[in-house]
Amino acid sequence: MSNTISISPKAKANPDSELKPAAVKVLGACPHDCPDTCSLVTTVEGGIATRVQGNPDHPHTGGVLCNKVSRYTERTYHPERLLQPLKRSGPKGSGQFEPVSWEAALADIAARLKPIAARDPEAIVPYSYAGTMGQVQGESMAGRFFNRLGASFLDRTICSSAGGEALMQTLGGKVGMRVEFFAESKLIIIWGSNSIGSNLHFWRYAQQAKRDGAKLICIDPRKSETAEKCHEHIALLPGTDAALALALMHELITHDWLDHDYIAQHTLGWQDPDGGLRERALQWSPERAAAVCGVPAEQIRSLARDYGECMLNKQPAAIRLNYGMQRVRGGGNAARAIACLPALTGAWRHRAGGVLLSSSGLFPVDKAALQRPDLLKGRQPRTINMSTIGNALLEPASKQFGPKIEAVIVYNSNPVAVAPESGKVVQGFAREDLFTVVLEHFQTDTADYADYILPATTQLEHWDVHGAYGHTDVLLNRPAIAPMGEAKTNTQIFRELAAHMGFTEPCFLESDEQLCRATFGDKVDFQRLLDTGFATLALPDAPFAAGNFPTASGRCEFFSARLAAEGESGLPDHLPNHEAAGTSAQFPLAMISPPARNFLNSTFVNVKSLRDIEAEPVLEIHADDAALRGITSGAIVKVFNQRGEYRVKAEISARARPGVVNGMGIWWRKLGLDGTNVNQLTSQHLTDMGRGPVFYDCLVEVQRETQAA
Numbered sequence: 070m071s072n073t074i075s076i077s078p079k080a081k082a083n084p085d086s087e088l089k090p091a092a093v094k095v096l097g098a099c100p101h102d103c104p105d106t107c108s109l110v111t112t113v114e115g116g117i118a119t120r121v122q123g124n125p126d127h128p129h130t131g132g133v134l135c136n137k138v139s140r141y142t143e144r145t146y147h148p149e150r151l152l153q154p155l156k157r158s159g160p161k162g163s164g165q166f167e168p169v170s171w172e173a174a175l176a177d178i179a180a181r182l183k184p185i186a187a188r189d190p191e192a193i194v195p196y197s198y199a200g201t202m203g204q205v206q207g208e209s210m211a212g213r214f215f216n217r218l219g220a221s222f223l224d225r226t227i228c229s230s231a232g233g234e235a236l237m238q239t240l241g242g243k244v245g246m247r248v249e250f251f252a253e254s255k256l257i258i259i260w261g262s263n264s265i266g267s268n269l270h271f272w273r274y275a276q277q278a279k280r281d282g283a284k285l286i287c288i289d290p291r292k293s294e295t296a297e298k299c300h301e302h303i304a305l306l307p308g309t310d311a312a313l314a315l316a317l318m319h320e321l322i323t324h325d326w327l328d329h330d331y332i333a334q335h336t337l338g339w340q341d342p343d344g345g346l347r348e349r350a351l352q353w354s355p356e357r358a359a360a361v362c363g364v365p366a367e368q369i370r371s372l373a374r375d376y377g378e379c380m381l382n383k384q385p386a387a388i389r390l391n392y393g394m395q396r397v398r399g400g401g402n403a404a405r406a407i408a409c410l411p412a413l414t415g416a417w418r419h420r421a422g423g424v425l426l427s428s429s430g431l432f433p434v435d436k437a438a439l440q441r442p443d444l445l446k447g448r449q450p451r452t453i454n455m456s457t458i459g460n461a462l463l464e465p466a467s468k469q470f471g472p473k474i475e476a477v478i479v480y481n482s483n484p485v486a487v488a489p490e491s492g493k494v495v496q497g498f499a500r501e502d503l504f505t506v507v508l509e510h511f512q513t514d515t516a517d518y519a520d521y522i523l524p525a526t527t528q529l530e531h532w533d534v535h536g537a538y539g540h541t542d543v544l545l546n547r548p549a550i551a552p553m554g555e556a557k558t559n560t561q562i563f564r565e566l567a568a569h570m571g572f573t574e575p576c577f578l579e580s581d582e583q584l585c586r587a588t589f590g591d592k593v594d595f596q597r598l599l600d601t602g603f604a605t606l607a608l609p610d611a612p613f614a615a616g617n618f619p620t621a622s623g624r625c626e627f628f629s630a631r632l633a634a635e636g637e638s639g640l641p642d643h644l645p646n647h648e649a650a651g652t653s654a655q656f657p658l659a660m661i662s663p664p665a666r667n668f669l670n671s672t673f674v675n676v677k678s679l680r681d682i683e684a685e686p687v688l689e690i691h692a693d694d695a696a697l698r699g700i701t702s703g704a705i706v707k708v709f710n711q712r713g714e715y716r717v718k719a720e721i722s723a724r725a726r727p728g729v730v731n732g733m734g735i736w737w738r739k740l741g742l743d744g745t746n747v748n749q750l751t752s753q754h755l756t757d758m759g760r761g762p763v764f765y766d767c768l769v770e771v772q773r774e775t776q777a778a
């Protein structure tokens with residue numbers, strides 16, 4: 070394969086050379102799936118990007134980047150970057166490919182898709198997520214293509230849909246505190262998040278608050294990098310957050326740490342004739358919750374006291390909720406229970422009080438302008454849930470399911486590594502009768518199963534525009550360098566594929582810059598984006614100080630009529646995990662699989678300098694659980710359950726609590742120890758709301774394979 074690049078950035082941009090070209094700085098946006106969405110400054114010398122730095126002029130970025138993205142040039146100029154289209158030359162999944170021309174690849178792909186579309190376009194499925202969070206390289210031209218085709222819809226649930234639906238049913242949308250005001254909070258509860266690893270620029274605000282005397286409390290089964298830097302750590306069992314939140318309410322009620330006026334005016338469902346949230350919470354004494362959560366009752370009382378005293382002293386208490394806690398069966402209910410807390414104490418009255426899970430609902434993205442649902446011409450294709458892609462690929466045609474899936478087009482995602490129950494996912498992608506096209510930067514685990522791999526541009530090579538889910542700024546990304554090799558933008562690939570399919574609508578001719586402008590229309594000053602790279606949304610400081618929640622009732626809905634109509638109780642409750650700790654003698658350990666700090670989902674695993682830091686796949690295990698199994702630190706262990714097994718290096722670690730092991734993710738399967746990763750063990754069960762995956766609701770057993778070297 071001739072896809073190594075011939076230009077070494079160092080050789081071309083020799084700092085000592087008299088011919089040194091003038092350096093140009095280009096403003097961009099970090100494309101990665103992370104709440105921080107940083108503003109980037111790329112230094113370009115002679116057409117080569119030599120450095121990527123955080124923009125010092127962008128307040129949230131503050132000139133600081135995470136370790137991963139500061140290596141962006143290493144990823145862009147990686148010797149294994151895909152630089153030309155590839156066609157499968159060996160058996161499915163063998164990873165053997167030969168280069169082909171774009172023309173040949175696109176003509177053949179269209180020739181394969183046309184007869185399927187003629188029989189039933191729903192047999193074609195897009196599979197994409199947030200490899201780039203860009204609105205343009207995400208679902209714009211791709212959305213148009215699949216709408217025009219009439220392909221199956223994809224339910225994009227793999228990350229945040231349980232928590233997102235919970236917010237929707239409680240606050241009325243993915244809305245909350247503005248992140249910068251955490252700097253003024255007096256109590257910050259970091260709930261289900263390893264901020265230092267996954268939300269570094271929030272952590273900077275939390276540090277500012279800490280210096281000003283704020284107390285920081287972390288709620289997480291794992292003693293993460295963040296937990297160890299907080300004043301307190303509550304290491305509850307996975308999937309027990311709703312029980313903890315209800316016990317907090319119990320304490321707020323019994324001590325009367327309540328803002329009765331706020332509750333009366335701005336909430337729904339506190340005291341109802343047939344039972345409200347108050348009555349439900351009173352069933353959750355700290356002792357009852359302590360038994361469920363596996364933490365001391367005193368710790369729950371103390372947390373409630375801290376939260377309640379903030380209210381008494383009129384000090385702002387803030388909750389940084391994050392998606393870690395909703396990857397379990399009851400994740401939606403738990404997020405709902407937590408989202409109710411600031412309304413009970415009236416924390417919303419202060420701009421530094423309240424809760425923030427996601428700010429993405431605040432961005433006025435014109436999805437219809439980007440994806441053009443009118444191209445569906447009234448069709449309503451079926452929906453495939455990306456979190457159960459393993460089952461979907463193996464499902465035969467039926468009246469209920471619809472046609473068997475015959476073709477999958479993957480972009481911005483690596484499902485073979487990241488989707489749950491990989492055994493099934495691999496079996497699905499390995500189907501000889503499945504036609505698979507993968508748009509990628511690298512030959513990932515998923516690309517190994519492709520019939521065609523199409524080389525895509527990276528963020529340094531294309532235009533895009535970004536909202537965020539952890540702050541409230543819009544960012545523009547300008548291309549810093551020309552596309553590498555024969556790589557094309559996602560948009561261009563779908564434009565050309567549309568032409569090969571015979572789609573003649575003028576919307577397939579729009580340029581990326583036009584798409585950038587259409588994303589927010591006149592809601593955002595595009596000239597400002599061009600000038601400075603970012604623009605802050607005009608929003609109130611304390612959005613719910615006087616209620617005005619974007620719910621149907623305008624109130625914070627403890628009781629959700631919509632959930633009640635769907636057969637739920639309508640009030641948040643604790644739902645035990647599908648696979649709750651202590652319920653199986655065969656698989657006695659609960660496993661969570663949070664991200665390793667130097668990877669971003671499965672992105673960056675192939676960047677050597679970052680992989681070298683993580684070294685190899687690790688399972689953190691508590692000393693007691695290790696001793697029971699004769700496991701020593703550094704030993705290779707087999708982790709297994711009814712769905713499969715994988716091998717990792719055991720690390721006896723205070724980061725793991727008794728009864729819970731941490732299988733750090735998400736390794737590329739082929740770069741792991743035995744060609745699998747942690748998702749070999751996770752299940753395709755779904756969350757209570759939002760049809761999301763339950764990565765952290767998984768029982769396993771661990772067995773020693775070798776002694777430590």
Ligand SMILES: Nc1nc2c(c(=O)[nH]1)N[C@H]1C(S)=C(S)[C@@H](COP(=O)(O)OP(=O)(O)OC[C@H]3O[C@@H](n4cnc5c(=O)[nH]c(N)nc54)[C@H](O)[C@@H]3O)O[C@H]1N2
Pocket residue numbers: 102103104228260261262263264266267268288289290291293306307308309310391392393394395397661663664665666667668669670765
């Ligand atoms: N470095 C890095 N940054 C990332 C990512 C990455 O892979 N690497 N991923 C990005 C993505 S896609 C997302 S969605 C965000 C996610 O951002 P967060 O939701 O903040 O996710 P994590 O940092 O993964 O934190 C999850 C934490 O939840 C804990 N946890 C697991 N189960 C439970 C539980 O039942 N209850 C509670 N309370 N805690 C639990 C885990 O131990 C872990 O520390 O981060 C983004 N940022």
Ligand SMILES: Nc1nc2c(c(=O)[nH]1)N[C@H]1C(S)=C(S)[C@@H](COP(=O)(O)OP(=O)(O)OC[C@H]3O[C@@H](n4cnc5c(=O)[nH]c(N)nc54)[C@H](O)[C@@H]3O)O[C@H]1N2
Pocket residue numbers: 100102197198199200201206227228229480481482483484486487488508509510511513525526527528559662663664669670671672734735747748751764
């Ligand atoms: N066990 C376990 N599994 C998990 C999680 C966990 O915590 N534990 N986390 C889950 C979460 S929160 C998420 S969000 C998902 C994430 O899953 P994915 O969204 O699949 O994320 P990545 O693994 O980062 O893969 C993104 C891919 O997109 C490619 N890409 C990036 N930019 C572009 C582009 O412009 N064009 C094209 N064509 N490709 C591009 C990258 O090279 C990369 O291979 O994983 C989930 N899986």
Ligand SMILES: [Mo]
Pocket residue numbers: 102227228229
């Ligand atoms: Mo995610």
